[in-house]
Amino acid sequence: xxxxxxKKSYKFAIRTSLYVTLFxxxxxxxxxxxxxxxxxxxxxFPILCYILCFAIVQYRVERFIYRRVKKIYDDxxxxxxxxxxxxxxxxxMGTLTREIxxxxxxxxxxxxxxxxxxxxxxxxxxxxxxxxxxxxxTVQGYxxxxxxxxxEDPKIRKKxxxxxxxxxxxxxxxxxxxxxxxxxxxxxxxxxxxKFDIVELVRSVFDLxxxxxxxxxxxxTFDMEYTNPIIVYGDRERIQQVLTNLVVNSIxxxxxxxxxxxxxxxxxxxxxxxRVTDNGEGISKENIPRLFERFFRIDKSGSRKEGGSGxxxxxxxxxxxxxxEKIYIESEFGVGSEFSFTLEKTE
Numbered sequence: 594x595x596x597x598x599x600k601k602s603y604k605f606a607i608r609t610s611l612y613v614t615l616f617x618x619x620x621x622x623x624x625x626x627x628x629x630x631x632x633x634x635x636x637x638f639p640i641l642c643y644i645l646c647f648a649i650v651q652y653r654v655e656r657f658i659y660r661r662v663k664k665i666y667d668d669x670x671x672x673x674x675x676x677x678x679x680x681x682x683x684x685x686m687g688t689l690t691r692e693i694x695x696x697x698x699x700x701x702x703x704x705x706x707x708x709x710x711x712x713x714x715x716x717x718x719x720x721x722x723x724x725x726x727x728x729x730x731t732v733q734g735y736x737x738x739x740x741x742x743x744x745e746d747p748k749i750r751k752k753x754x755x756x757x758x759x760x761x762x763x764x765x766x767x768x769x770x771x772x773x774x775x776x777x778x779x780x781x782x783x784x785x786x787x788k789f790d791i792v793e794l795v796r797s798v799f800d801l802x803x804x805x806x807x808x809x810x811x812x813x814t815f816d817m818e819y820t821n822p823i824i825v826y827g828d829r830e831r832i833q834q835v836l837t838n839l840v841v842n843s844i845x846x847x848x849x850x851x852x853x854x855x856x857x858x859x860x861x862x863x864x865x866x867x868r869v870t871d872n873g874e875g876i877s878k879e880n881i882p883r884l885f886e887r888f889f890r891i892d893k894s895g896s897r898k899e900g901g902s903g904x905x906x907x908x909x910x911x912x913x914x915x916x917x918e919k920i921y922i923e924s925e926f927g928v929g930s931e932f933s934f935t936l937e938k939t940e
Contacts, residue, residue, distance in 0.1 A: 603651065605654055606647050606650045606651035606654055607647065609646070610646035610647040610650055611643065613642070613646045614643040614646055615639075617638075617642050618642065621638060721771075725764065725767060728760040728761070728764045728767075729760070729764065731760040732757045732761055732764075735753040735754070735756050735757040735760070738753060739753055767904075770904040770905075770908060773908060774907055774908055774911060777908065777912065777915060778911065780915075782915070784827070784916065785829075785830070786827055787826070787827075787828075787829055788824050788825070788939050789824070789825065789827075790823065790824055791823050791824075791832070791857055791865070792815075792819045792822055792823050792857065793822065794829065794836065795815070795836060795855050797833070798833060799813040801837070802837075802844060805841070805844055806844050806853070809844060809847065809849050810850045811847050811849070811850070811851050811852065812852045812853070813840070813853050813855075814852060814855075815854070815855055816854050816856035816868075817856070819857065823857055823865060823938070824939045825936040825937060825938055825939065826936070826938075826939050827937065828916070831912045831915075831916075832912070832916075832936070834908070834909075834912065835909045835912050835934065836869070838905040838906065838908065838909050839932050840855075840869060842905065842906070843869060843871035846871070846873045846874055847871045847872070847873035848872065848873050851871060851872050851873055852872055853869065854868075854869075855868065855870075856868045856870070859938065860935065863937060863939075864935050864936070864937065864938055865935065865936050865938045866933050866934070866935050866936075867933060867935075867936065868931055868932070868933040870930070870931040871929050871931075872928070872929040873929055873930065874926070874927065875924050875926040875928050875929050875930055876922075876924040876926060876930055877926045878926075884922060885906050885910040886907060887907045909932075909934075913934045913935075916937075918934060918935045918936060918937070919934065919935050920932070920933070920934040921934070
């Protein structure tokens, strides 16, 4: 049994013993005087009385407080308060109050965090359900139509099978992205780091989406002519995925006859920053903090028409963080957006 800071209980015992001694001495003195037996030896009575009272009161107070405080500790221990369990039991009310207040604040914060996570989980599950439901119902609709007799017409059969196939492809795309983001979050996705030319990688991404950009008359360009290679160190395939997501988003949300511009700048000796800038519709300030959340969409309808899993930017963020690098976003609604990320540069 351990006690800590018994100052207040001592004060209580001293005062209580003094009151009891004074009252008892007065009572005994009156009794002796009444029976005519009062003498000088009575002066030893207050001293003995005070010592005995102090010992009894102090012991009883400590036991009384300790038992009740211990019960409080035991009750809190049932709530998994590891911080309280590691500390000695204190019988000082001030110390105990501070410990309980701290425990209550910690629990309140923990409960609020759990509530936020629960809301996020509900929203996430709703989003997953919605994203999977759309292509599933599409495939089901075409298959049922074929089974109801449309299969007899070769043209309709081919058209509906092609549409069903696209629905299945989107399902596979969503599931692959879900699998990737799950691995990225738990650190199971291994990065195959190597040296590569980031300029050449950007050019290859431009080539891949040139036709998609032409449809909206969007120009894919560098901010300047890069005549020399810029060698960086990272997972080439994953960084290509990052650039692909950023460039495709700039095309989807870009305005017609707009521009998507990529710049590569040296930050310090061993770092470069890659910027993807567009002059599209931009992002409002209230949406920017949620931009990298899974399934979060600014345009709920338009982005679905373009396909995609709704996980692109979440995957981008995790890939960059897996490289131990940073990603940034600057945007003004109606003006455009700039996504940028850092990479390790090699000599």
